[in-house]
Amino acid sequence: MSSTEASSAVPFRDQTEKLAALRRTKAIATAALILCVTVFAAAKAFESYWPWLGFVAAFAEAATIGGLADWYAVVALFKRPLGLPIPHTAIIPANQNRIADNLGRFIEANFLAPEPVREKLEEVDFSALVSDWLSDPKRADGLSRFVVRLVPQTLAAIDRSGLRGFVADRMLEQVEKVPVAPLAAGLLGAFTEDRRHQKLFDQFIKVAGRFLTDEEALAAMREKIREELPSLFNLFRADAYLLKKIVASAGSLLEEVHADKDHPMRLEFDRFMLKFIEDLRSSRAYARRAEAMKRNFLARPEMKALAGDVWESFRALIEQDVKAQNSVIRAHLANMFVEIGRHLAGDAKIRADMNQGFVVALASFVESQKSGVSTFIADQVKRWDLAQLTRLLEMNIGRDLQYIRFNGMLIGGLAGLALYVVELTLLSN
Structure with missing residues (x-):
């Protein structure tokens, strides 16, 4: 079995086990309810012969009522009991949109609030992760290879964008502002x-x-x-x-x-x-002469041509190097990344500043995007198929809800027994 098949088989097996456990619990709860009905009928039939069976009948009667009431409450969450159009049943399917919106707002308000997010982010040592990653020569070499693969595209993008001419013009402008004398x-x-x-x-x-x-x-x-x-x-x-x-x-x-x-x-x-x-x-006088010479020199068309020639030579050199098997740029980049990782590991102040920067940046990002996350979650829940949503919820929490039926039968039975005792006490007086 491949890794993909194995990963898909695990959730399927987990769902099958949950569904089987839910069915077993339902069967036991239903059997307990039937048992209560049977005990109630038998106790009532022989109560005239054995008066103490009145206590058993009272317990079984109240347990049956409690079990039926809780069965109705549990079923009403997911569907209409016995398919009858009873108001306020099938609560989850009928309120899918409202549940989706409330769930999104709940996650936004409680899980993506600024303070919890910052506290959680402060627990992470981002600088240590970066340092450990960069300090590994293999990873640093892989990162340098990735960077140099982007160099030709970057240089081509600079040419297409006109950035080269813009930078050359700005450089000449800055040079012109410098007093020569x-x-x-x-x-x-x-x-x-x-x-x-x-x-x-x-x-x-x-x-x-x-x-x-x-x-x-x-x-x-x-x-x-x-x-x-x-x-x-x-x-x-x-x-x-x-x-x-x-x-x-x-x-x-x-x-x-x-x-x-x-x-x-x-x-x-x-x-x-x-x-x-x-x-x-x-x-x-010297200053004026020098400035005049400078302006005349910069105004010559050869200057822009020279800037273009320098750029082309630089670009050709860089592209030739990054394509070479033993690229000098790639080697220097890899060594630089390793040194950065080692220096970062040894400088506590930089690590603290770096971690704080990560916290501020990520917290700000979460704060700016949390409304989008809330909307995304709500939209996803709204798009869920009703049958699938009901089946998913029932599969994950239905087994626990079935125990409400057991508790209802037990609490109802005890309440019925207590009321029966009170009734006998009052009649005896």
């Missing part, structure tokens, strides 16, 4: 700490040194010198002499600057940088 001053200020800008100056010296050894550059300089000198000097190759002196002097100067960290040229570069940074911070 103070920002640049701050960046340069951080760059010039510990004279780190001197490394840039060192690179300039190296470039200048390479320029002095470049044959094409030297040839161009010699040609320029020749153009400026009188023709007579060029006959004596003065241009070559001057170029040699210039290159030698410049090379010597560059070597001195490179070797001396406190060379006047380096100090002058320090002063230039500090003044430039101060001007960026305080000069309105």
Whole structure:
């Protein structure tokens, strides 16, 4: 037998057992009522021979009346006794809609009230459940696989929704609001700490040194010198002499600057940088120029194209990774989920806050939806088939109701016996 067949067989077997128990109890109650009638008839028949049978007859008579009255009351709950159209019988079928509405309101008022719901939710340690679930590497890996499977659809949805263009426009707007000059001053200020800008100056010296050894550059300089000198000097190759002196002097100067960290040229570069940074911070003219440059730069169509290219590259990278067998994103996500679970398990404050958040959220959800739950329950009960509803109720509570018949016979019999004793006492007086 499959698990589905087994699960469906259990309720069926349970219903069969309840129905059999109900029938047995009904049969016993009916037999007891018949017994009371029989005892009453026999006691009355032989009462003249044995006067003490009057007590038995009184008990049996009252027990019969009590049993019949309670039989009528129990049957009237579910159907019309003997099929007769007696008023106020078949109470449950006749009041199905009212019972459904009252049941829905009862559940809403008593089971879904704010305080009971909050008290019940506060008993649950939601954070521990989340922590235990995430701390399991297999579950974390399964969750990461589920998340990365949603990535392509999410990226496609972003493209279709126009969110990419919206985000790009908002980013450019936010960038446009940022004052460039103070920002640049701050960046340069951080760059010039510990004279780190001197490394840039060192690179300039190296470039200048390479320029002095470049044959094409030297040839161009010699040609320029020749153009400026009188023709007579060029006959004596003065241009070559001057170029040699210039290159030698410049090379010597560059070597001195490179070797001396406190060379006047380096100090002058320090002063230039500090003044430039101060001007960026305080000069309105610099600020206006910087803002104009920024606006011109952001207004160029290449900027939006660049944003689109960055997005496409990012999307291609993400999609390629999530499709890979050994996805880096999936691995990082799984590790992240495990770490979150472990950190959550060790942080009592976060767990308390998390549990409180769950309680507030779920309690608010129940409060907002409880009227819908009440209506749903009422609608379901109203749609039940009357025969099925009656059969279901009788099957589940009918056996207990049959004991009312036993109690009715016993209490009625005792009451009848007591009244008989009182009658004899009064007649004897």
